[in-house]
Amino acid sequence: MVKKTELKIVFDTNVLFTGSASDLINTEVAKTVKENSNHSDLLIKWYLPEVVIHERVFQMRKRGYELLFSIQKLEKLLGHNLNINEKIIDSRINETIENQIKENGFEKLNLSIDKIDWxxxxxxxxxxxxxFEDSEKEKGFRDALIIESVCQLIADSPSTTKICRIVIVSNDGLLITALKERNAGKNNVRIxxxxxELKGLINTLVSKVDEEFINKIIDSLNNYFFSEENQEGIFYKSEIQKKILDKYQKELTLIPESAQARHNNQWFISPPNFVKKISQRVYLSSRISVEATGFKYVDKNAQTKQSSLLSMFSQPSKPQGSQNIFQNLFPNLGKEKVEVKKGETAFDVIWSVIVNTNYKLSNPKIESINYIGTNWENA
Structure with a gap:
């Protein structure tokens, strides 16, 4: 029996973040783990460093504590003590995290303190x-511990690529820089x-497609879908932005909790990732992310501003009626627009193209456009 290649995947906190008080990991990570846990020729192990787990505990507790005020208001309304406090929240969050680690098939990546070069x-x-950041705040200690956890895993794993690969998923620039420095020359380590990007790598490995083949065409594929220099790519020719706006108008206008309004900002297009290959047709996924901001309106000198404007519209005989009409027409007059949430709405465009023996691309086709989700965090 041929032994499966091992793929050890370690997640950083920023990849897991959900903005939720109830979930350890976001929906996309959970779905990716579920869909890739039983490959016939690739054994995938999913790791969460101890530090990452504790960071998520902190984030979930903080969110839970923020909800306590609403519970206290409800208790006052009902005249009944619901007996929910910080101790109860801590206990339930710990229980939830342990259950979700088990349900999703994660392994805790423990840190051996005695092996750290302090x-x-x-x-x-x-x-x-x-x-560590070059700033007065000196951020970086938690990331340093995550790096130590990862490096200990690398040291304890086979170094041959055909036997074992180790992948770290993180979008923290300084952590990535430090990891690359520590693991320079190790061909079985990917960041x-x-x-x-992780799904693209897994698809490449299980599809028996040579990574060299993907590397040769990836730059051409990137420009084939979208190019900032011209509007010849599939993104423009197939009117992808218009299709998303038409199909997912509801998702792009959802207002986050604690906000009263939403504004969509820049659109970002990530490089394509490999999905599968059938004959000469290569299937890819291009992630499109829409940055968004959630606002609320806060009273600020409302009476002064409103009075000055009302003086132009009100009549001596019916001042109160004019005021009510004006307030209905301009409900946020005199209020300051305050940013309370920052978010990102993600879509995956699944597309395909023919790649001939000379690596020439032709016959592009849009297969589907899928809504992935929206993640919010406090501004």
Whole structure:
């Protein structure tokens, strides 16, 4: 029996973040794990470093504590004590996390304290070397511990690519820089910036497609879908943006909790990732992300501003009626627009193209456009 190649995948906190008080990981990560846990020739192990788990505990507790005020208001309304406090929240979050780790098939990546070179970490902190920030806040200690966890996993794993590959999924620039420095020359170690890139790698490995083949065409594929220099790519020719706006208008106008309005900002297109290959037709996925902002309106000098404008519209005989009409027409007059949420709405465009023996591309086709989800965080 041929032994399966191992693929060990380690997630950083920023990839898991959901903005939810109830979920350890976001929907996309959970779906990716579920869909890729039983390949016949690839054994995938999913890891969460201890530090990452504790960071998510902190984030979920913070969100849970924010909800306590609403519970206290409800208790006052009902005249009944619901007996929910910080201790109860802590206990339930710990229980939830343990259950979700088990349900999703994650393994905890434990950190051996005695194997850490503390002097190097201290020096890196003092001289602001990655992953420590060159700023007054001196951020980076938690990332340094994540790096140590990953490096211990690498040291304890086979170094041959055909036997074992190790992937770290993180979009933290300083953490990536430090990991690359620590693991330079190790061909079985890869650092990917998001789940979309991870899915592309897994699809490549299980499809028996030579990575060299993908590497040869990836730049051409990127420009074939979208190019900033011209409007010849599939994105423009197939009117992808218009299709998304028409099909997913509801998803693009959803207002986050605690906000009263939403504004969509820039659109970003990520490089394509491999999905599968059938004969000469190669299938790819291009992630499109729409940055968004959630606002609320806060009273600020409302009476002064409103009075000055009302003086132009009101009549002596019916001042109150004029005021009510004006307030109905301009409900946010005199209020300050405050940013409370930052978010990102993601879509995957699945497309395909023929690749001939000379790596020439032809006959593009849009297969589907799928809504992935929206993640919000406090501004």
């Amino acid at each position: 002097q190097t970490i201290i020096n890196n902190s003092l001289y602001r070397k990655a992953p 990917l910036r998001n789940v979309e």
